[in-house]
Amino acid sequence: MTVLLEPMSRKAPRRFDAVSPGRYAARRTLRYGLILAFAVLVLIPVYVLFVTSFKGSGDATPARAWSIPEVWTTENWRAAWTSLSPSIWRTVQMVVPSTVVSAFLGSLNGFVLARWRFPGADTVFALILFGMFIPYQAVMIPLNQLVLDLRVPNGIPSLILLHVVFGLPITTLIFRGFYRSVPAELVEAARVDGAGPLRTYWSVVLPISVPSFAVVLIWQFTNGWNDYLFAVFFSSSQNGPVTIALNNLANGALLQNYGVSMAGALLASLPTLLVYVVLGRYFVGGLMSGSVKG
Known part of the structure; x- marks a missing residue:
């Protein structure tokens, strides 16, 4: 008497849908955008310090704190x-x-x-x-x-x-x-x-x-x-x-x-x-x- 044994069924591994290129690009853009925003926020005081350090006495005023120096000078550094x-x-x-x-x-x-x-x-x-x-x-x-x-x-x-x-x-x-x-x-x-x-x-x-x-x-x-x-x-x-x-x-x-x-x-x-x-x-x-x- 011959007994035929059916092979044990194996549960197929779960398949995960691949992230679409569009969604991946959107996530990457959002991630880099947040990093860039935080970097700008941190560097704003450094920018003000830097540009003001090269301004003359008449140009370095609170009203012109964000402005580029009209005349760049190194006298402040000296x-x-x-x-x-x-x-x-x-x-x-x-x-x-x-x-x-x-x-x-x-x-x-x-x-x-x-x-x-x-x-x-x-x-x-x-x-x-x-x-x-x-x-x-x-x-x-x-x-x-x-x-x-x-x-x-x-x-x-x-x-x-x-x-x-x-x-x-x-x-x-x-x-x-x-x-x-x-x-x-x-x-x-x-x-x-x-x-x-x-x-x-x-x-x-x-x-x-x-x-x-x-x-x-x-x-x-x-x-x-x-x-x-x-x-x-x-x-x-x-x-x-x-x-x-x-x-x-x-x-x-x-x-x-x-x-x-x-x-x-x-x-x-x-x-x-x-x-x-x-x-x-x-x-x-x-x-x-x-x-x-x-």
């Missing part, structure tokens, strides 16, 4: 550079060491808290992060007294110390997240080879930390360069950073020439833009590197 160049150099002297030191110390903290467990490690990490949630305005008076008691010179030295200390919470958080995503086999292999904690950090972990260092350097450099609150409390126009000089320039040029203050604002923002251009390709990767534990 005047802004003459006024701001000493404070820009002082800001570089303040931002570069504070950024590098806070990034290096945050890297050490993050490595220890991520890979070398000890009693109370989570408590120490929580206490470090607590510094991120303290408003600067609430600690200015006791902080000023502390700086005086420590005999730290007013101006750039005190600002370096403050930016290093207040930068440690965020740098520690970023590096701890990154080092927790590093495969444990790398650290264990170094330990098996006889490397201690510092040797493991220097030879194994530090060379692969470039993305996180890029994030921290951009973050700390931008915060230090744009800081005004610490600068007002712990420096003056004679020994302070560019934010104080820019404020004095804007107040002095308010009734005379808007072009000088606009040129000064653009001039003061160029270093942070340059840092982001140099390190920006690592920025997104550094932010995402610690989001998923490896």
Whole structure:
């Protein structure tokens, strides 16, 4: 007796209708249109700053804020550079060491808290992060007294110390997240080879930390360069950073020439833009590197 078995019927895969070329083009046009609209909205203040910085004193008025300069001149830029160049150099002297030191110390903290467990490690990490949630305005008076008691010179030295200390919470958080995503086999292999904690950090972990260092350097450099609150409390126009000089320039040029203050604002923002251009390709990767534990 022969039994014929019918083949099992397979459910045909579900077919999705392809998007028509017209709908795809409409979606793409809408997407690019929204991107262009947001870009224009963001760049409108930059446009006003740029065109006003090249206007003469009679042409730089609120009524002609949107207009192209009748006569293009670089006199505003020369005047802004003459006024701001000493404070820009002082800001570089303040931002570069504070950024590098806070990034290096945050890297050490993050490595220890991520890979070398000890009693109370989570408590120490929580206490470090607590510094991120303290408003600067609430600690200015006791902080000023502390700086005086420590005999730290007013101006750039005190600002370096403050930016290093207040930068440690965020740098520690970023590096701890990154080092927790590093495969444990790398650290264990170094330990098996006889490397201690510092040797493991220097030879194994530090060379692969470039993305996180890029994030921290951009973050700390931008915060230090744009800081005004610490600068007002712990420096003056004679020994302070560019934010104080820019404020004095804007107040002095308010009734005379808007072009000088606009040129000064653009001039003061160029270093942070340059840092982001140099390190920006690592920025997104550094932010995402610690989001998923490896």
